[in-house]
Amino acid sequence: MDFRFGDEDETFRAQARAWLADRLADDPAPDPRAWERALGRAGWIGLGWPGTDGRGYGNRCATLAQQVVWAEEYARCAAPARLGHIGENLLAPTLIAYGTEEQRRRFLPPVARGEELWCQGYSEPDAGSDLAGVRTAAVADGTGGYAVTGQKIWTSLARDADWCFVLARTEPGSTRHRGLSFLLVAMDQPGRIEVRPIRQMTGTSEFNEVFLDGARAAEVVGGEGNGWAVAMGLLALERGVSTLAQQIGFAAELEKVVSAAVASGAVGDPVVRAGLVRQWAELTTMRRHALRTLGATGDPGAPSVAKLLWGGWHRRLGELAVQVAGAAGAVGPGPWSPERPYELDEAQRLFLFSRADTIYGGSDEIQRNIIAERVLGLPREPG
Incomplete structure (x- = not known):
């Protein structure tokens, strides 16, 4: 556009x-x-x-x-x-x-109004990028709702959320994309929902495990059994306006890496300098692509292309950040203690956290399959 x-x-x-x-x-x-x-x-x-x-x-x-x-x-x-x-x-x-x-x-x-917060109950231990492998089960409870039992993982903001939208299997014996429903579950159900933080190698816990034991789902969105279509529609919506805001944050991170390279003299290394130029050029291209496709509907490949672009870009920026730091990039800035076994500086956190960028939200392999099958019309990958 x-x-x-x-x-x-x-x-x-x-x-x-x-x-x-x-x-x-x-x-x-x-x-x-x-x-x-x-x-x-x-x-x-x-x-x-x-x-x-x-x-x-x-x-x-x-x-x-x-x-x-x-x-x-x-x-x-x-x-x-x-x-x-x-x-x-x-x-x-x-x-x-x-x-x-x-x-x-x-x-x-x-x-x-900023009064109710939400989290997303999609991924499971055996159903991450392969979302159709969801096993969490929901059984009609006779009152118009469902009793939901199962485990979700990598759930951002679960400790703060008031509600969770959960992809669950409402048709017993169903497999893959069939028999799934998109349910709305209140998180304040003592004894029925447990949230456990997942400690990452960055030392932080942005993600959580969520265990549901007969938790009541108040609503189904899009009708029973139509959860796959709703879930895929949501994932397409995820790559919208927020992508452009994300790129502003990326630009700020890139600027810090450039400043560090100038301060340390690493910018004199032609390999480092070429990497910095490449990151700038790719970020500019990503913005142009995001603006061009913003508001576009019916393009099954646009969200996958966007995810491939920014996931790989951010991971390479993390690698470049520690390359610029040199030997100091392998040493933490703070003293060791049993309570805080290590600390990370900004470049180290960027490097470690961005390793996951090409996995969460749909791995690069999944995005390439979507583009190949739904856009290019290539044969489906053998089951």
Whole structure:
């Protein structure tokens, strides 16, 4: 698409920039839940969600260009990481596309107010990139809901979430893509849901295991047995406006690596210099691609191409960051102690965390299969 920012967009940008600067001036690291509510009160959550009656769902109206403006300004000022990302950018578009009006009226306004947080219950120990291997089972409980039993893994924000959308098997004996349903599960069910943090090699615990033992699912989205179509629709929605904001963060990371290379003299190494130039050129290309495909519908390859581009790019940036650091990149900055066996500097954290970029959210192999089969029309991979 021909994507350009007009005068109204730049006015919107000035408003967004001023609000963010004012809110963060006094408290650059606000309480995460309080921050979500502040965003909600100001109308910055759910920009542009359509409403069938013209009223929307509690958010302000905004064009696609203005949604991009907000995402870019948010990233540019290094505002706090969002607890409400999954509810706003994954659940909400899915309910708008596949949910009932009653479900939209129930679940979207609390997300827009920053009051209810969500997590995603897709991956399982034996069903990560191969999502069709889901084993979590849901049995109708006779009251219009389901009792859900199983295990989910790599669940971001599960410790903070009020709700989880869960892909579960509602048809006993079904396999692969058939018999799956997209269910909404309240996380506050003592004795029925347990969340265990997963400690990573970075020393942090962004991800969690979630164990469900007869947890009640209040709603099914898109109808029973249609969970695969809804889940695939959600994954396509995941690569939208937020991708452009992500690239602003990537640009800031690249700038730090360049600065480190200049400060250490590593930029004089032609191999390092070529790597830095390549990263800049590829990031520029990614932005152009994201803008060109933003708002495009019906292109099954666009989300996979975007994931392949940024996943590999970010992993290579992590490798370049420790290459620039040289021998110091192998040594932690802090003293060793039993409580804190090691600390990492920024370049080391980038290197370790970005190793997963080509795996989570659909591995590179899965993305290439999607492009080969659904775009190029090549034969399916043998089962």
